[in-house]
Amino acid sequence: MLNYFRHLVALHFVVCLVAHCTGHVRFVCPRPQSPRSDVFQQLPNHPLDGQCGLGGSVQFDSEYKEVSPGPFTIRFEETVVHNDSPFSISLHDFDNSEKSCLLLDHIPHNNAAGVRKQCHISRYPIGHCSESTYYITINIPNITCKKCYLQIKSVHVPNSNQDTRCGNNSSCQVYYSCANIRIRPTASGHGKGLESCQKYSFNLLGIWPYRPQKYFKAELKSDKSASPVAGAAVYDEVLNQIHADLPRKVFQTGLMKIGLSTVRNSNTTPPEYDVIYSSPVSPHDYDQSRINIKFRDVPDNVSRMLMDGELYLNIITTTTEYIGVLDMKHEEFEKGIYAPMHTQYSKGGWLSSPEFLGVKAVYPAATYPTGPCSPPSRHYISHLHLRDDLTDTVGALAMTVIDDRLHIFIKLTDHKQPIASIQLISSQLSGLLPLNLPVSKLKNGYLFTVIQASKWIKEIGTLMFLKKVEIRTVDNKLLMDGLIEEGIYSFMGDIDEVHGLGIFQITKGRFLQYTVIMEKTGCEKQSVLLEGPESIIISNITNQLTSKYDDYLLEGYIKELSSDTILNLWLGKISLIMKCEENKTFTEVVSKLTRPGKWYCADIENEHCSVVELTPGGFGEVEGEAFVQPSGLAAFVLDRAKVLQYSIFIGGVIKRGLLEATLTDEDHLILTITLHRSSAHDHVFEARGQLPQSSPDLIKNLLLGRLNLHVTNPGQVTKPLFGALPVITQSECIDSKTLVVGEDKEKWSYDSSPFDTIHALVGDKLVFIYTANTTVHKFKTREDYETCNLQNAVKLEGSTRDNITWTVTYILTPGSNYFGSDNQCDLSPPFKVSVSVIQTDKIVSESRDDCTISLYQVWRQQNLNRYDGPNVVGSAIGGLIAGIIILFLFHLVERRHQNKHERTNSGFQRF
Ligand SMILES: *[C@@H]1O[C@H](CO)[C@@H](O)[C@H](O)[C@H]1NC(C)=O
Ligand SMILES: *[C@@H]1O[C@H](CO)[C@@H](O)[C@H](O)[C@H]1NC(C)=O
Ligand SMILES: *[C@@H]1O[C@H](CO)[C@@H](O)[C@H](O)[C@H]1NC(C)=O
Ligand SMILES: *[C@@H]1O[C@H](CO)[C@@H](O)[C@H](O)[C@H]1NC(C)=O
Ligand SMILES: *[C@@H]1O[C@H](CO)[C@@H](O)[C@H](O)[C@H]1NC(C)=O
Ligand SMILES: *[C@@H]1O[C@H](CO)[C@@H](O)[C@H](O)[C@H]1NC(C)=O
Ligand SMILES: *[C@@H]1O[C@H](CO)[C@@H](O)[C@H](O)[C@H]1NC(C)=O
Numbered sequence: 001m002l003n004y005f006r007h008l009v010a011l012h013f014v015v016c017l018v019a020h021c022t023g024h025v026r027f028v029c030p031r032p033q034s035p036r037s038d039v040f041q042q043l044p045n046h047p048l049d050g051q052c053g054l055g056g057s058v059q060f061d062s063e064y065k066e067v068s069p070g071p072f073t074i075r076f077e078e079t080v081v082h083n084d085s086p087f088s089i090s091l092h093d094f095d096n097s098e099k100s101c102l103l104l105d106h107i108p109h110n111n112a113a114g115v116r117k118q119c120h121i122s123r124y125p126i127g128h129c130s131e132s133t134y135y136i137t138i139n140i141p142n143i144t145c146k147k148c149y150l151q152i153k154s155v156h157v158p159n160s161n162q163d164t165r166c167g168n169n170s171s172c173q174v175y176y177s178c179a180n181i182r183i184r185p186t187a188s189g190h191g192k193g194l195e196s197c198q199k200y201s202f203n204l205l206g207i208w209p210y211r212p213q214k215y216f217k218a219e220l221k222s223d224k225s226a227s228p229v230a231g232a233a234v235y236d237e238v239l240n241q242i243h244a245d246l247p248r249k250v251f252q253t254g255l256m257k258i259g260l261s262t263v264r265n266s267n268t269t270p271p272e273y274d275v276i277y278s279s280p281v282s283p284h285d286y287d288q289s290r291i292n293i294k295f296r297d298v299p300d301n302v303s304r305m306l307m308d309g310e311l312y313l314n315i316i317t318t319t320t321e322y323i324g325v326l327d328m329k330h331e332e333f334e335k336g337i338y339a340p341m342h343t344q345y346s347k348g349g350w351l352s353s354p355e356f357l358g359v360k361a362v363y364p365a366a367t368y369p370t371g372p373c374s375p376p377s378r379h380y381i382s383h384l385h386l387r388d389d390l391t392d393t394v395g396a397l398a399m400t401v402i403d404d405r406l407h408i409f410i411k412l413t414d415h416k417q418p419i420a421s422i423q424l425i426s427s428q429l430s431g432l433l434p435l436n437l438p439v440s441k442l443k444n445g446y447l448f449t450v451i452q453a454s455k456w457i458k459e460i461g462t463l464m465f466l467k468k469v470e471i472r473t474v475d476n477k478l479l480m481d482g483l484i485e486e487g488i489y490s491f492m493g494d495i496d497e498v499h500g501l502g503i504f505q506i507t508k509g510r511f512l513q514y515t516v517i518m519e520k521t522g523c524e525k526q527s528v529l530l531e532g533p534e535s536i537i538i539s540n541i542t543n544q545l546t547s548k549y550d551d552y553l554l555e556g557y558i559k560e561l562s563s564d565t566i567l568n569l570w571l572g573k574i575s576l577i578m579k580c581e582e583n584k585t586f587t588e589v590v591s592k593l594t595r596p597g598k599w600y601c602a603d604i605e606n607e608h609c610s611v612v613e614l615t616p617g618g619f620g621e622v623e624g625e626a627f628v629q630p631s632g633l634a635a636f637v638l639d640r641a642k643v644l645q646y647s648i649f650i651g652g653v654i655k656r657g658l659l660e661a662t663l664t665d666e667d668h669l670i671l672t673i674t675l676h677r678s679s680a681h682d683h684v685f686e687a688r689g690q691l692p693q694s695s696p697d698l699i700k701n702l703l704l705g706r707l708n709l710h711v712t713n714p715g716q717v718t719k720p721l722f723g724a725l726p727v728i729t730q731s732e733c734i735d736s737k738t739l740v741v742g743e744d745k746e747k748w749s750y751d752s753s754p755f756d757t758i759h760a761l762v763g764d765k766l767v768f769i770y771t772a773n774t775t776v777h778k779f780k781t782r783e784d785y786e787t788c789n790l791q792n793a794v795k796l797e798g799s800t801r802d803n804i805t806w807t808v809t810y811i812l813t814p815g816s817n818y819f820g821s822d823n824q825c826d827l828s829p830p831f832k833v834s835v836s837v838i839q840t841d842k843i844v845s846e847s848r849d850d851c852t853i854s855l856y857q858v859w860r861q862q863n864l865n866r867y868d869g870p871n872v873v874g875s876a877i878g879g880l881i882a883g884i885i886i887l888f889l890f891h892l893v894e895r896r897h898q899n900k901h902e903r904t905n906s907g908f909q910r911f
């Protein structure tokens with residue numbers, strides 16, 4: 001151990017002596033293999049020891065992060081800042097060291113970074129270098145990779161000389177940090193490995209401004225002119241295009257065509273050429289001094305000829321023809337070759353130059369926060385309606401707020417009317433001007449943009465924040481509008497190519513409201529589903545599919561969210577999935593829902609919260625340890641039949657042993673739950689279950705928020721995880737229900753047995769669907785049920801239309817009801833079911849109107865009620881109070897419309 005430290009110190013001493021302490025870098029999230037940021041390579045004397053400079057000491061299994069394919073935000077930090085040192089990120093596999101995939105190259109340095117004292121170079125805690133932290137979103141390829149790692153390089157280019165480049169084999173210093181990850185692919189990525197992410201351009205999420213570009217020049221000669229003309233071309237591998245460039249001076253007039261050609265016969269004089277591409281020249285190809293022509297979709301064989309110096313540029317004018325071979329002059333941002341570079345970053349560590357923000361952004365995805373390593377961000381949604389039809393959804397907006405910027409997605413169904421402006425509007429009292437979105441970016445009814453909006457973001461979480469969307473036509477007529485709410489969303493497809501947008505909200509009745517707008521697919525048989533982990537279907541919403549102009553629209557509510565669904569929603573593990581089956585082949589578009597914001601649980605008074613965070617000792621996460629502490633989340637639901645459902649998730653468990661949870665009130669142990677190791681995810685423990693017949697005492701304690709949950713590892717001395725349960729109540733929005741016995745399985749059949757006890761309410765209908773040789777017998781007593789004694793049982797006669805399938809519908813009565821099938825009742829497992837039925841006063845014949853009010857509107861209303869106005873404007877307060885009273889009355893009379901649209905409440909426009 002001592003030796004190890006001596007070695008470290010010595011090493012560090014050498015580094016600083018030799019190279020005046022250059023750019024040290026390490027991952028923060030995903031967690032690095034080691035907290036060391038001083039691992040470097042400098043050829044020929046200081047090669048890297050092993051792939052990550054840590055020799056063979058890396059143990060994959062002790063720490064790695066599980067990641068999903070697609071955009072993924074990573075966090076890294078510099079412990080010693082070295083200006084102008086670019087970064088590069090690649091993906092490697094421990095089991096296949098031959099190959100690697102370049103994910104993002106030539107990431108410019110933040111020269112405004114600084115290092116604070118708390119920022120240690122080689123030991124934990126990590127993540128304290130706040131002024132030299134970087135966040136950037138990369139794209140995880142859709143492959144199977146069980147033992148992968150991400151590698152970041154910081155290349156120190158000596159900037160003594162402008163032309164210095166650092167290549168593969170140069171003597172430049174390169175610092176390394178690696179972070180272990182396991183990629184869990186979607187269905188289409190199964191069985192694929194690193195060989196399918198070799199093409200760098202496919203690993204990008206747009207037009208990366210620092211992508212490789214090859215520059216060519218051509219001496220264009222003609223019979224008619226003695227001196228050659230200098231032509232040029234750029235080959236862009238990512239865009240897959242050749243961009244020809246000519247001086248305008250020379251070709252002021254008479255220019256007709258520009259082409260690319262190859263030599264057919266070089267023996268003739270002049271040689272004969274084959275024109276393989278040609279493009280007429282139009283006025284918009286001219287700028288002030290140059291003429292630009294783009295040749296798109298260049299096939300591989302043509303780009304290869306370009307590299308080999310076999311491609312010619314030819315120019316046809318009205319009087320003559322010029323030709324010259326394209327010779328490579330130089331390359332920029334070439335793979336593996338680095339030059340000094342830097343750009344502008346935000347204080348939070350995100351790229352913030354015009355390439356990434358605003359109208360001119362070419363790679364907005366780099367700053368989109370997503371995945372477990374991104375800092376917390378808040379998500380907003382809006383249902384867009386036509387001006388004169390409040391019930392008719394014609395578009396959706398989704399927005400993520402982070403740092404000082406907004407990421408905005410808009411999907412409109414009816415984009416035939418020309419749109420002149422899209423504005424986000426704050427409350428009038430805020431004094432903030434409307435925020436204009438770049439309409440020019442709206443393509444095919446779809447817009448994605450990132451804008452800096454610090455002034456507006458300052459008001460986040462208050463009534464002054466952005467409140468509504470207004471979309472206007474050229475003559476400034478309001479075309480569509482919608483209220484902005486904090487909510488949940490998911491975009492379908494890739495971030496740079498979205499095929500649909502789903503927006504979600506939780507309502508006062510604890511329903512999950514959904515609105516999905518997606519492109520028509522032309523798919524023979526498709527399903528749209530909400531799925532939890534392991535492809536468990538939460539809701540099949542395919543039946544809600546309706547045509548809306550050129551798109552599909554799906555709208556509705558998912559009622560009775562189970563504790564499992566709520567837990568997975570809060571863990572960010574629910575996906576919106578479009579499945580398409582065609583000729584027995586399946587394709588799917590999978591998109592994750594954003595996590596619900598903290599406000600659902602923290603900011604709304606008198607509204608129920610179902611989730612509790614479990615942290616060591618009940619305090620926040622302990623940072624900076626060699627291993628991340630386990631932490632967890634649990635959800636509790638008191639369902640319609642007063643069954644207490646629970647679902648518990650504990651992640652980051654590296655120590656051995658089983659976990660045990662206890663639910664206690666102030667003095668009693670209520671329940672002991674043994675957690676089981678997740679079969680699908682490592683380091684994860686789970687439990688789910690239910691506590692039927694919750695006693696009045698338990699229900700009272702739930703209502704008073706007196707319960708605590710502790711999770712311990714009895715075999716290990718570790719700090720228990722702890723969380724105090726929030727107030728848990730039953731929903732006020734309960735409908736009567738038809739319960740089909742064995743619905744998820746094979747209905748009422750032996751194959752479905754054993755049956756779980758069914759908990760139901762008086763008035764619910766119980767339905768048995770069965771085939772020949774099966775009966776529905778209702779037992780008289782519990783004893784008869786237990787012993788399968790059919791003597792006193794009543795046979796319920798079913799109805800049939802086809803003599804194949806029979807149906808019995810039974811209206812449930814209070815107490816316990818017992819059913820079995822005659823000749824199979826006492827088989828193993830037994831073919832019988834018990835149904836426990838309770839009386840409730842909560843049944844509402846139809847869904848009550850206020851069940852569908854969004855919780856955001858509840859929050860807004862509470863804040864409006866509390867708001868006592870800016871002190872300076874006395875008269876405004878009078879107006880405000882009157883407004884609140886009007887609003888309140890209004891709320892009683894016209895809840896539904898108040899909820900649907902704020903404009904019905906025009907007497908109260910200031911907010
Ligand atoms: C998964 O991989 C397939 C092809 O390999 C790709 O078309 C699809 O978009 C990928 N899905 C995700 C979520 O990355
Ligand atoms: C760097 O090395 C790799 C393999 O070691 C090679 O494929 C690549 O072409 C090299 N790049 C340069 C610029 O030499
Ligand atoms: C790298 O440089 C060393 C010494 O300068 C040389 O021996 C070696 O062949 C070079 N490797 C490559 C791949 O160019
Ligand atoms: C490139 O390949 C395509 C087919 O693969 C062929 O049709 C075309 O002629 C080739 N182009 C050249 C310039 O060789
Ligand atoms: C979803 O529902 C539709 C229509 O009811 C059905 O055709 C489809 O098979 C269902 N999909 C799944 C995956 O269950
Ligand atoms: C599906 O099969 C039919 C005939 O079997 C064929 O006409 C059709 O083109 C196929 N569709 C696709 C997408 O392969
Ligand atoms: C019903 O039972 C009879 C005799 O026990 C048997 O022959 C027949 O195959 C059974 N039918 C079904 C559908 O199970």
Ligand SMILES: *[C@@H]1O[C@H](CO)[C@@H](O)[C@H](O)[C@H]1NC(C)=O
Pocket residue numbers: 801802803
């Ligand atoms: C069902 O069976 C009954 C009695 O055996 C018979 O009268 C009736 O026609 C049958 N119905 C069908 C649809 O086969």
